Amino acid sequence: MHLPVGFRFAGVVSKIKSRPGARDVTLIVSDSACVAAGVYTTNQIVAAPVVVSRSRTPSNTIRGIVVNSGNANACTGSRGHQDAVEMTKLAAAAIDPTGSLTADQFVVMSTGVIGRFLPMDKVKEGIQAASRELAATEQGFLNACDGILTTDIARKTAERKFKLGANDTHIVGMCKGAGMIGPKMATMLAIIITDAPLDPAQAQRILQAAANKSFNCISVEGHMSTNDSLVMLAAQPTASKPALDGKAELDFAKQLEELAIELAKKIPDDGEGATHLLEIRIAGANTDADADAVARSVALSNLVKTAITGGDPNWGRIVSAAGYAGVPIRPEFTALKINGIPLFDRGEPLPFDATTVSSSIKGAKLTEIDLQVGMGPGKATHWTTDLNTEYVRFNSEYTT
Amino acid sequence: MHLPVGFRFAGVVSKIKSRPGARDVTLIVSDSACVAAGVYTTNQIVAAPVVVSRSRTPSNTIRGIVVNSGNANACTGSRGHQDAVEMTKLAAAAIDPTGSLTADQFVVMSTGVIGRFLPMDKVKEGIQAASRELAATEQGFLNACDGILTTDIARKTAERKFKLGANDTHIVGMCKGAGMIGPKMATMLAIIITDAPLDPAQAQRILQAAANKSFNCISVEGHMSTNDSLVMLAAQPTASKPALDGKAELDFAKQLEELAIELAKKIPDDGEGATHLLEIRIAGANTDADADAVARSVALSNLVKTAITGGDPNWGRIVSAAGYAGVPIRPEFTALKINGIPLFDRGEPLPFDATTVSSSIKGAKLTEIDLQVGMGPGKATHWTTDLNTEYVRFNSEYTT
Numbered sequence: 001m002h003l004p005v006g007f008r009f010a011g012v013v014s015k016i017k018s019r020p021g022a023r024d025v026t027l028i029v030s031d032s033a034c035v036a037a038g039v040y041t042t043n044q045i046v047a048a049p050v051v052v053s054r055s056r057t058p059s060n061t062i063r064g065i066v067v068n069s070g071n072a073n074a075c076t077g078s079r080g081h082q083d084a085v086e087m088t089k090l091a092a093a094a095i096d097p098t099g100s101l102t103a104d105q106f107v108v109m110s111t112g113v114i115g116r117f118l119p120m121d122k123v124k125e126g127i128q129a130a131s132r133e134l135a136a137t138e139q140g141f142l143n144a145c146d147g148i149l150t151t152d153i154a155r156k157t158a159e160r161k162f163k164l165g166a167n168d169t170h171i172v173g174m175c176k177g178a179g180m181i182g183p184k185m186a187t188m189l190a191i192i193i194t195d196a197p198l199d200p201a202q203a204q205r206i207l208q209a210a211a212n213k214s215f216n217c218i219s220v221e222g223h224m225s226t227n228d229s230l231v232m233l234a235a236q237p238t239a240s241k242p243a244l245d246g247k248a249e250l251d252f253a254k255q256l257e258e259l260a261i262e263l264a265k266k267i268p269d270d271g272e273g274a275t276h277l278l279e280i281r282i283a284g285a286n287t288d289a290d291a292d293a294v295a296r297s298v299a300l301s302n303l304v305k306t307a308i309t310g311g312d313p314n315w316g317r318i319v320s321a322a323g324y325a326g327v328p329i330r331p332e333f334t335a336l337k338i339n340g341i342p343l344f345d346r347g348e349p350l351p352f353d354a355t356t357v358s359s360s361i362k363g364a365k366l367t368e369i370d371l372q373v374g375m376g377p378g379k380a381t382h383w384t385t386d387l388n389t390e391y392v393r394f395n396s397e398y399t400t
Numbered sequence: 401m402h403l404p405v406g407f408r409f410a411g412v413v414s415k416i417k418s419r420p421g422a423r424d425v426t427l428i429v430s431d432s433a434c435v436a437a438g439v440y441t442t443n444q445i446v447a448a449p450v451v452v453s454r455s456r457t458p459s460n461t462i463r464g465i466v467v468n469s470g471n472a473n474a475c476t477g478s479r480g481h482q483d484a485v486e487m488t489k490l491a492a493a494a495i496d497p498t499g500s501l502t503a504d505q506f507v508v509m510s511t512g513v514i515g516r517f518l519p520m521d522k523v524k525e526g527i528q529a530a531s532r533e534l535a536a537t538e539q540g541f542l543n544a545c546d547g548i549l550t551t552d553i554a555r556k557t558a559e560r561k562f563k564l565g566a567n568d569t570h571i572v573g574m575c576k577g578a579g580m581i582g583p584k585m586a587t588m589l590a591i592i593i594t595d596a597p598l599d600p601a602q603a604q605r606i607l608q609a610a611a612n613k614s615f616n617c618i619s620v621e622g623h624m625s626t627n628d629s630l631v632m633l634a635a636q637p638t639a640s641k642p643a644l645d646g647k648a649e650l651d652f653a654k655q656l657e658e659l660a661i662e663l664a665k666k667i668p669d670d671g672e673g674a675t676h677l678l679e680i681r682i683a684g685a686n687t688d689a690d691a692d693a694v695a696r697s698v699a700l701s702n703l704v705k706t707a708i709t710g711g712d713p714n715w716g717r718i719v720s721a722a723g724y725a726g727v728p729i730r731p732e733f734t735a736l737k738i739n740g741i742p743l744f745d746r747g748e749p750l751p752f753d754a755t756t757v758s759s760s761i762k763g764a765k766l767t768e769i770d771l772q773v774g775m776g777p778g779k780a781t782h783w784t785t786d787l788n789t790e791y792v793r794f795n796s797e798y799t800t
Contacts, residue, residue: 041724042724043720043723043724044722044723044724044728044729044731045719045720045722045723045729045731045734046723046731074716075716075719075744075747075748075749076748077747077748114716114720115715115716115749221701221702221703222701222702223701223702223703223717223720223721223724224720224723224724225720226716226720226723300700301621301622301623302621302622302623302702302787302795303621303623303795306791306792306795306796307795307796309792309796310795310796310797312796312797315515316474316475316514316515316626317623319445319475320443320445320514320623320624320625320626321623322444322445323443323444323445323446323624323626324441324442324443324444324623324624328444329444329445331444331445331446334445344475347475347477348475348476348477349475349515387702387792387796388792388796389789389792389793391706391792392706392709392787392788392789392791392792393789395702395703395706395707395710396706396707396709396710396712396787396788
């Protein structure tokens with residue numbers, strides 16, 4: 001891996017999670033004050049760490065991110081808020097025992113069970129242990145990735161290395177499981193680190209744009225969590241390395257968007273029991289926002305998701321889900337392909353070989369849906385899972 | 401049963417459905433021109449019979465309703481439109497072979513498979529057979545009810561008999577399965593017949609209000625179909641029986657709303673494989689419309705629905721679904737009860753006996769969720785099903 005210059009990483013076992021040996025405290029530290037931007041859940045029921053972090057980004061005085069998994073510190077009232085602030089105090093003290101760092105130079109994230117107070121003794125030990133293990137190494141980075149996971153099967157990372165002018169530039173990212181995917185588990189968390197120099201407002205703008213094309217376009221079941229957070233740390237601009245502008249900014253934004261999409265897709269790809277990843281591509285809407293609404297409506301339809309589980313090329317479910325998305329479509333120009341095979345055109349069904357289409361769904365993890373809803377320029381792509389009995393079994397087990 | 405005076409009913413077997421002996425053509429006729437009002441799907445992908453019926457209501461010249469099940473006549477283009485109009489022509493001719501009735505005096509509904517043309521020969525024979533069997537009898541009414549069903553397990557009817565001033569008044573209703581509940585099956589259909597005298601605009605207004613509290617508050621999976629239709633036939637006002645007004649109108653509207661709710665609840669109660677009916681009652685929102693949005697968000701959450709399947713009093717899923725409904729709530733006043741047992745109050749979890757709550761869910765078909773989201777006057781109630789493996793199995797079977 002090619003890590004961004006100037007950052008160190010650690011992930012340790014502090015027994016917040018019950019699973020033996022599971023890393024559950026992650027610390028990411030910048031060697032000097034860096035730039036941070038954040039995009040957070042818009043759920044009005046919002047976890048304490050989100051409230052704290054949201055108030056601290058964008059910023060150009062951030063020194064790091066502290067994360068725990070196994071407990072979401074959500075619906076925990078004023079004590080929860082104090083605990084979230086305390087995590088950042090503990091991180092500041094652990095990084096620099098001389099007391100020169102302040103709590104508000106840290107961003108905090110939590111993920112896991114809702115409605116329980118954090119075991120602060122374990123969290124404290126974890127933060128202190130992590131501070132001793134910080135390293136600018138691949139192993140440090142991977143440990144940090146593991147420390148943010150909950151019910152995820154696989155570790156989720158992505159990286160980019162490219163030149164901006166004469167400068168080598170690196171972006172690395174990590175994320176964890178989508179939405180409310182597990183029993184009382186909250187949260188999509190994502191962290192992106194780059195050594196590209198950015199102004200805070202610029203970082204915020206570029207990150208939000210990337211989120212709109214990536215993390216805001218995925219769903220497992222569409223349940224927005226109390227803890228969803230995406231935070232990016234970037235290098236502080238200097239006289240010799242000023243903030244990106246012009247073509248360099250555009251090139252960076254493109255690299256960031258691609259990395260964010262790569263990371264985001266890993267979330268539904270790893271949904272519990274998911275046998276299919278659906279890529280839903282909408283074209284022909286009046287605007288990109290309209291296309292986004294149609295993609296979301298199709299992605300959230302249980303009838304579409306169960307049809308894919310069964311390998312059923314059920315175009316009626318897909319087309320009708322577009323029809324109730326709440327944005328204008330033009331039924332007379334509606335056209336649908338599944339895995340490249342045309343099933344519906346100009347508002348009417350086409351003859352097709354159902355077995356061929358069904359085999360193409362059953363034979364691959366990825367199912368591609370191309371839906372045209374008019375003649376406009378609006379486009380969007382969403383990713384989701386199928387809906388199968390394994391998902392239901394997992395999410396209906398008695399857990400409270 | 402107490403049928404409204406002046407109407408006759410029939411339901412016959414015409415072999416549109418493949419199941420032997422299944423009634424699939426229904427005819428309901430008024431002895432003289434009556435008043436009709438209709439509420440239809442807002443899906444932009446809309447079936448031909450909806451387009452035809454929508455153009456004919458409200459009206460005071462309607463003579464009847466013709467329905468087929470087994471084929472939705474949806475996504476069938478201009479031929480589908482001609483077929484829908486032809487059904488009303490056939491009904492008019494069958495009722496009065498002298499040719500004094502016109503096609504536009506009939507409303508038409510279809511439900512069943514999407515994207516196939518109607519077998520018009522069978523439809524024609526069915527309409528003619530039904531016209532010969534029309535009867536103002538309970539058996540006629542029940543046959544008519546059976547003729548509109550598709551994958552429904554149970555026949556769904558409701559009735560009211562009451563006095564408006566000195567006049568005996570009757571309302572009867574029938575409906576069939578919710579939304580897109582079966583493989584490629586479309587449609588919620590509902591028909592309400594009353595001998596109360598109403599003006600067309602008044603009938604439309606009262607029917608829409610009742611729909612907003614009933615059929616618009618139910619979901620199985622929230623997939624709005626191409627064919628959803630609710631039509632009411634009412635008596636023509638006369639000099640001796642003028643249109644209801646004042647208290648009589650209010651009394652009638654209340655009776656109608658209660659009947660509509662009774663009918664509507666039967667739909668999720670009969671959802672394929674559903675083991676639970678969820679009644680989701682929202683209070684404390686700023687407005688009724690806001691409460692409605694919160695109720696819908698909770699009702700459509702797969703995580704809420706799977707939790708109920710598992711008998712899991714998972715308050716985090718319910719409260720967080722309210723938080724992303726897109727309308728303002730006040731987290732600090734949020735409170736939740738399941739089956740009357742308080743789990744969450746003023747934004748924080750309460751201690752509760754999980755086994756007691758779980759047993760209360762597992763021990764009954766009905767689960768009652770009371771969620772307060774603020775201190776406002778807004779209220780709403782929705783009904784939905786749980787989400788279990790049987791639903792997924794049913795909807796993922798290969799069917800195209």
